[in-house]
Amino acid sequence: MYQVKTYNVISPVGLAKLPASQYAVNKSDDPDALIIRSQDMHTTDFGKNVKVIARAGAGFNNIPLDKANEQGTVVFNTPGSNANAVKELVIGMLILCNRHVIDAVNWSAQLVGADVSLQTEKNKNHFAGHELVGKTIGVIGLGNVGSRVAGAAQQLGMKVVGYDPYISVEHALQLSNQIPRLDSLAELLQQSDFVTVHIPYTEDNRHLIGENEIAMMPKGAVLFNYSRTDIVDDAAATQVLDQGHLQLYVTDFSTQAAVENPKAIVTPHLGGTTEEAEINGAVMAANTIRNFLEQGIIHHSVNMPEMTTPMQYNHRITVMHQNVPNMLGQITTAVANANINIDNLSNQSRETMAYTVIDLNQLDDDTEALIKNLEAIPAVVRVRLLNR
Numbered sequence: 317m318y319q320v321k322t323y324n325v326i327s328p329v330g331l332a333k334l335p336a337s338q339y340a341v342n343k344s345d346d347p348d349a350l351i352i353r354s355q356d357m358h359t360t361d362f363g364k365n366v367k368v369i370a371r372a373g374a375g376f377n378n379i380p381l382d383k384a385n386e387q388g389t390v391v392f393n394t395p396g397s398n399a400n401a402v403k404e405l406v407i408g409m410l411i412l413c414n415r416h417v418i419d420a421v422n423w424s425a426q427l428v429g430a431d432v433s434l435q436t437e438k439n440k441n442h443f444a445g446h447e448l449v450g451k452t453i454g455v456i457g458l459g460n461v462g463s464r465v466a467g468a469a470q471q472l473g474m475k476v477v478g479y480d481p482y483i484s485v486e487h488a489l490q491l492s493n494q495i496p497r498l499d500s501l502a503e504l505l506q507q508s509d510f511v512t513v514h515i516p517y518t519e520d521n522r523h524l525i526g527e528n529e530i531a532m533m534p535k536g537a538v539l540f541n542y543s544r545t546d547i548v549d550d551a552a553a554t555q556v557l558d559q560g561h562l563q564l565y566v567t568d569f570s571t572q573a574a575v576e577n578p579k580a581i582v583t584p585h586l587g588g589t590t591e592e593a594e595i596n597g598a599v600m601a602a603n604t605i606r607n608f609l610e611q612g613i614i615h616h617s618v619n620m621p622e623m624t625t626p627m628q629y630n631h632r633i634t635v636m637h638q639n640v641p642n643m644l645g646q647i648t649t650a651v652a653n654a655n656i657n658i659d660n661l662s663n664q665s666r667e668t669m670a671y672t673v674i675d676l677n678q679l680d681d682d683t684e685a686l687i688k689n690l691e692a693i694p695a696v697v698r699v700r701l702l703n704r
């Protein structure tokens with residue numbers, strides 16, 4: 317029985333993909349697998365028995381990949397599962413903000429008395445807005461979310477420019493040829509009435525949009541952050557709001573600087589919070605966990621190499637190890653010393669880590685000794701034996 321532990325709200329539709337005959341959910345404090353969303357795993361203990369962490373969602377900066385690598389824990393995310401949800405919220409906020417709808421609705425809610433319609437007609441022009449057609453939106457990051465935001469903004473009649481020096485082939489092919497990909501961030505910032513950021517948080521992306529970048533944006537521009545805290549320097553963004561250079565700062569992240577500034581519009585990390593996205597993410601996470609635990613398949617990992625060959629033989633030994641010389645030699649020697657014939661072997665690497673998978677039709681009686689010998693090889697971090 318595999319033990320699975322969940323953190324955050326994980327859709328029961330996804331959990332139902334884990335057969336009760338093989339998986340127990342939230343029944344053990346020493347789980348094999350975790351399904352999480354934004355739980356901060358830097359401060360949440362997870363033991364060596366955790367073989368897999370599935371992040372139902374896109375961003376994985378809440379998971380310490382160094383620790384995961386050290387103990388041989390494969391980390392997955394569910395790319396694209398909530399991208400439509402974020403796109404819809406960003407486009408919704410774009411329209412709401414450009415028409416001052418939030419202030420207008422709050423104002424209407426305070427109306428009392430018999431002359432409500434009179435007051436309305438007299439004051440509505442305080443909330444006169446602008447249309448989006450013909451305005452320029454700069455989309456930073458053209459992955460699952462950014463490419464959808466770019467496409468939707470284009471359909472609204474906006475001019476769209478993009479910036480993503482690392483765009484995947486898949487997303488580059490999907491992007492309309494009407495959407496120019498600019499060579500520099502500065503070029504994008506200088507020409508955009510609206511800037512929206514859709515990139516992962518990494519050390520390199522910390523404060524990608526800071527004081528200097530905001531200064532490059534035209535006066536009266538609007539900045540959206542539906543990516544992560546700290547990709548935009550909130551202190552700088554809220555300061556220029558006060559100085560009037562930015563018209564609005566719209567963010568999904570409740571930092572102190574943002575919530576204290578009346579000109580900042582803060583949604584409480586709602587981008588991926590729709591029933592549909594929660595189901596998509598949880599279903600993908602559950603399927604990913606099953607494929608990995610039952611067959612050793614790795615697809616959509618953020619720390620380990622891809623290995624998508626299904627289990628076609630009776631037994632599979634998976635060896636997670638550091639990506640250093642002579643590992644294959646040592647692993648195959650250990651198997652040969654056990655007098656076992658290898659039917660299929662695959663070895664993939666990714667940065668500092670590698671994954672070797674050995675398929676066998678027949679095992680000898682002393683499998684335990686073989687597993688121990690494999691585990692004893694320096695640089696091996698986890699060995700698993702899977703049986704069909």
Ligand SMILES: NC(=O)C1=CN([C@@H]2O[C@H](COP(=O)(O)OP(=O)(O)OC[C@H]3O[C@@H](n4cnc5c(N)ncnc54)[C@H](O)[C@@H]3O)[C@@H](O)[C@H]2O)C=CC1
Pocket residue numbers: 373374375376395396398399402456457458459460461462479480481482483484487514515516517521524542543544568585586587588589
């Ligand atoms: N507010 C929310 O609830 C949600 C927030 N997010 C955030 O949005 C981020 C993006 O999500 P997805 O589009 O699904 O991820 P993705 O991985 O599909 O796309 C990210 C894109 O950013 C690009 N990129 C990376 N660094 C860049 C840089 N310095 N400049 C320009 N482009 C850069 C990559 O090449 C990639 O194309 C996530 O990492 C997460 O932090 C995602 C989903 C929900």
Ligand SMILES: O=C(O)C(=O)COP(=O)(O)O
Pocket residue numbers: 353354372373374375376398585587588589
């Ligand atoms: O998928 C992401 O990166 C998100 O930010 C969504 O986070 P959540 O699953 O709503 O806690």
